[in-house]
Structures are given as structure tokens and as C-alpha cells.
Amino acid sequence: MAFIEAIAQGIERDLAHLKAVSQNVSNVNTPGYQAIQSFDVALGNNQTVAQQNISSKYGALKDSDRNLDWAIASQGYFVIEKHGQLFLSRYGRFHVSSEGWLTHVSGGRLVGDNGAINVGSGQVSVSEQGQVFIDGQQLEQLKIVEVGQVVAGQSGGLYSFSGPVTDVQNTRIKANSINVSNVDSGEQMTHMINLNRHVQSLQKAASAYDQMMNAGINELGRK
DSSP states (O other), X not given: OHHHHHHHXXXXXXXXXXXXXXXXXXXXXXXXXXXXXXXXXXXXXXXXXXXXXXXXXXXXXXXXXXXXXXXXXXXOEEEEEETTEEEEESOOBEEEOTTSXXXXXXXXXXXXXXXXOBOTTSOEEXXXXXXXXXXXXXXXXXXXXXXXXXXXXXXXXXEEEEEEEEEOSSOOEEESEEEOOOOOHXXXXXXXXXXXXXXXXXXXXXXXXXXXXXXXXXXXXXX
């Protein structure tokens, strides 16, 4: 029975890995998307579980014709305030709300060193060092941070986080540009093929074991 349980747990882990790969592949063209890494972790007592984290690799930059599309060309994430909570994002698509807030595509507000940024009705621009200007006058400094761990993805390109938060010292921002997904489609397809093969091999092992047990039971029945 332990053999069958081990096979069932192996298939369950593989299906969790496949779900992560499927999500990555479906977001290969999603701006700012950070790929999910799924792997096995041994917990002791012969128990192994599937665990996931967010890839720390950053996606490339793509030019845009919007002056409020801002890409991070260095380490770090934008900080976005939404519903009283702080989130992270590498998807720097913003607009100015009717109340003058620099607003993220998710609906949250972009955060600077002094909190959420309100630009009023002036002309907005950003420097390579992350300084926000209104009509040529500096208003605020973008808050670009690294964190202990980026966790579950939220809608609209937002991510939760945990652990220590540190400001990125050598921030580089590029206007009229967007960070693209960091998913390597070729790598993900290879993972998917290998996982499918592993699931099939486990299913065959379970079937062979079942046939062996049935043969043994039948043999005992003849005696």
C-alpha cells in the first residue's frame, strides 16, 4: 500500500508542477509577469512536497509610445498602494486619475518616498534615476525596492511580498518602455514534456503493481 501511496503523491506533485508551468506559458506575453518556479522539497520522514516561489530573474525591456509607460532597467519593483495594502509590480503602466494620482494599471496608486504620488494636472515625466517631475520641477522620488521574498501573484500585475524591504540604491528607470514577462517559453515547454513523461511512467508503475497484485491474489485463490 505504501508503494501505491508514494506513486499517488508523486503524481500529485507533478500535477502541481504542471499547473505552474501552464500558468507561466499562458503569461509569456503578460507585461511584468514573474515566472513561478515549482520544485520538490524533502520534509523528512520520507515525505516530499511540491513548493513554489517567484523567479528572481527580470524580464527584458520593450519600447512603448506612452510617456507614462515606465520600465525598471535595474533591480527592484515599483511599490503600489491599493485598498490600504502595499504590493509590488514590474509592470510600469500608469495614468493620471481624475484626482491627480499617478495610478497603476491595477487601479492602485504609485508610491514614492513620501507616499502615494499626486501630480495634479501638470505634465508628468521621470528621470533615469527615478525622479518624478511636474512641468519640469521635481516633485517626488520613486520608491523602488527589493524584498525578502516575492509571493503570490495578484491581478493586474501585482505581487505580495514578505521579509525585509530595502530601497534599491542604483535605480534606473526608462520612460516610454515596459518590462516584459521573464518567462522562457522554450524552458517551460521542456519542463512540461519532462513532467508529462514522469507522470506517464508513474501511471505505468501503478498499473504494473496492480497487475502483479491481482496475479498474486489469483494464484493464492487456486491453492
